[in-house]
Amino acid sequence: xxxRISLLVLVSSVAALSAMEERFRFERPVMGTRFVxxxxxxxxxxxxxxxxxxxxxxxxxxxxxxxxxxxxxxxxLASKPVGRPISLSPLLFSLLEHSRRIAEATGGAxxxxxxxxxKLWRQTRDHGQLPDAETLRxxxxxxxxxxxxxxxxxxxxxxxxxHMAFDLGAVAKGYAADLMLESMAENGIRRAxxxxxxxxxxxxxxxxxxxxxxALQTFDRSRxxxxxxxxNAAVSTSGDLYQSVEIEGVRYSHIVSxxxxxxxxxxxxxxxxxxxxxxxxxLSTAACVMGPETSGVLKNYxxxxxxxLRTPQESEMLIEENHLSNP
Ligand code: AMP
Ligand code: MG
Numbered sequence: 001x002x003x004r005i006s007l008l009v010l011v012s013s014v015a016a017l018s019a020m021e022e023r024f025r026f027e028r029p030v031m032g033t034r035f036v037x038x039x040x041x042x043x044x045x046x047x048x049x050x051x052x053x054x055x056x057x058x059x060x061x062x063x064x065x066x067x068x069x070x071x072x073x074x075x076x077l078a079s080k081p082v083g084r085p086i087s088l089s090p091l092l093f094s095l096l097e098h099s100r101r102i103a104e105a106t107g108g109a110x111x112x113x114x115x116x117x118x119k120l121w122r123q124t125r126d127h128g129q130l131p132d133a134e135t136l137r138x139x140x141x142x143x144x145x146x147x148x149x150x151x152x153x154x155x156x157x158x159x160x161x162x163h164m165a166f167d168l169g170a171v172a173k174g175y176a177a178d179l180m181l182e183s184m185a186e187n188g189i190r191r192a193x194x195x196x197x198x199x200x201x202x203x204x205x206x207x208x209x210x211x212x213x214x215a216l217q218t219f220d221r222s223r224x225x226x227x228x229x230x231x232n233a234a235v236s237t238s239g240d241l242y243q244s245v246e247i248e249g250v251r252y253s254h255i256v257s258x259x260x261x262x263x264x265x266x267x268x269x270x271x272x273x274x275x276x277x278x279x280x281x282x283l284s285t286a287a288c289v290m291g292p293e294t295s296g297v298l299k300n301y302x303x304x305x306x307x308x309l310r311t312p313q314e315s316e317m318l319i320e321e322n323h324l325s326n327p
Contacts, residue, residue, distance in 0.1 A: 021040040021041060021191070022041065022043070022044075022047075023039075023206070024048070025038045026038075026051040026052075026055070028058075030058040030062055030176075031172065032068065034195075034197065035195065035197075037050075037180070037192065037195075039051070039184060039191060040206055041188075041189050046187070046189070047189065050183070050188070050189045053187060054180035054181075054184055057176060057179045057180050058176045058180060058196070060091070061091065061176040064089060065091070065092060065095055067115055067118070067166060067168065073089055074166050074168065077157070078115070078163070078164060078165045078166075080159060082161065082162055083158065083159070084158065085151060085154060087155060088155055088157055093155045095171070095172065096148075096168075097150055098171070098278055099145075099168060100150065102282045102286070104145070106283070106290065108258055109294075110170060110283070110286035110289070111143065112166055112168055112171070113148070113167075114167050114258065115166050115167040116138075116139035116140075116143055116164075117140065117256050118167045120135065120261075121245075121252070121256055121263055124245055124263075125245040130247055136261050136262075139261060142161060142164055142165070147160045148161075148164070170238075170281060170282050170285035170286075171281050173196040173197050173198075173281060174201075174236060174276075174278050174281025177195075177200070178201055180194045181202075185203065191204045191206055192204075193212050194277075198237045198284075199236045199277045200234065201234045201277040202214070202231050202233050202235075203232060210231070211229040213227055214229075214230055215227050216228060216235070216271055217241060218241065218269035219269060220315060224319070224322075225310065225318040225322070227322070233275065234274050234281075235272070235273045236272050236284040238255060238269065238272075239270065240255070240267065240269075241269070250265055252265060253265075253288070255285055258289070259289075267311060268309060268311060269288070269311075270287035270288045271284065271306075271307070271310070272298075272307050273304075275305070279304060283298055
């Protein structure tokens with residue numbers, strides 16, 4: 001066959017294949033939030049098999065790394081002795097290794113050892129009362145991302161502080177979303193998007209499109225600030241849109257400041273676009289803690305493409321502007 005003709009045949013058969021692809025959407029509650037897999041595939045059976053495998057991965061990450069399940073490998077770490085190496089599963093080891101790197105890069109604004117303080121935040125939310133000074137002091141003394149070491153060769157962790165508690169709530173969803181997209185590709189589906197609560201991981205765009213349209217919401221539950229078109233990327237939004245508690249007129253976000261031990265009171269939201277969700281997820285949380293003063297250093301982080309911090313006023317202005325220009 002003439003090379004030009006064979007190329008034409010190839011191009012037209014790719015186009016025909018894309019045209020045959022249908023859109024499928026699957027939803028499942030995992031990690032206390034809603035996970036959605038949307039993808040394009042030749043038939044429902046193929047899409048369903050791939051999505052089921054992907055949700056299975058999210059459930060596996062949850063079973064290992066949840067701080068809500070008392071029997072998870074992560075929760076069980078809290079009862080282990082200090083100063084002795086403890087064997088970890090490959091999954092938890094990688095997650096903790098990654099978390100430690102992010103903690104270091106953010107100067108501890110993202111801290112995977114915040115468990116004692118996030119537990120207090122949940123009690124505050126449930127009882128409508130802030131912890132007393134002594135309880136807060138005791139919890140803060142048990143926190144610190146430098147209070148554990150990891151050994152790659154033996155795949156072990158050594159705890160350096162009594163009564164530590166890990167919380168990977170600001171990284172596990174993003175980490176799971178990356179693995180889910182990878183698994184979709186292994187099952188032959190590359191045009192896929194994974195939504196894991198506020199973390200979004202995007203693969204190849206839908207057929208004949210530049211990318212997936214993603215609505216970015218920060219403070220307004222009914223309207224997005226803006227809509228972006230992305231593919232082969234990740235985007236995360238952090239803030240207090242869905243989770244906060246108000247006590248005596250002060251609003252405390254579920255994002256905890258390692259510096260005060262309490263939820264953030266400054267109203268701020270962060271949007272991070274990165275190569276992978278295992279970066280965008282924790283970096284958006286950290287950016288809220290760091291605020292405009294110090295979050296600029298994150299812009300050099302490998303894999304980070306864009307970081308936007310927003311106040312409620314800025315969000316409102318953007319909604320108005322974008323609404324006017326996109327009727
Ligand atoms: P995200 O929704 O990704 O911003 O993560 C928030 C969750 O991560 C909270 O519900 C806590 O479980 C945990 N968390 C809160 N503050 C921090 C922090 N400064 N560093 C690490 N994890 C945090
Ligand atoms: Mg996060």
